[in-house]
Amino acid sequence: MxxxxxxxxxxxxxxxxxxHYAAVCGIDLTKRHExxxxxxxxxDGWAADKARESLHGLLILRLxxxxxxxxxxxxxxPLVPPAPLASP
Numbered sequence: 001m002x003x004x005x006x007x008x009x010x011x012x013x014x015x016x017x018x019x020h021y022a023a024v025c026g027i028d029l030t031k032r033h034e035x036x037x038x039x040x041x042x043x044d045g046w047a048a049d050k051a052r053e054s055l056h057g058l059l060i061l062r063l064x065x066x067x068x069x070x071x072x073x074x075x076x077x078p079l080v081p082p083a084p085l086a087s088p
Contacts, residue, residue: 007069007076014062015079021055029080035059 019029027034039056043049066076 024051
């Protein structure tokens with residue numbers, strides 16, 4: 001057990017941090033190609049690269065937390081809720 005006793009609260013706080021760093025990096029989390037490109041592109045400036053590295057670490061942490069939750073029988077909510085279906 002990773003020490004996360006309150007999964008809903010922990011996921012919410014983690015997701016807020018992920019959204020913050022995604023905004024700092026200027027990417028839209030609903031666009032996987034933007035996330036992938038950001039994580040691959042190392043920046044020359046320390047501040048920009050620190051935000052990218054922080055986002056990368058937070059995404060890994062979320063995956064580990066999701067795996068732990070699934071192992072314990074929980075269903076983690078998605079980081080990015082699905083888009084609503086368009087009306088015909």
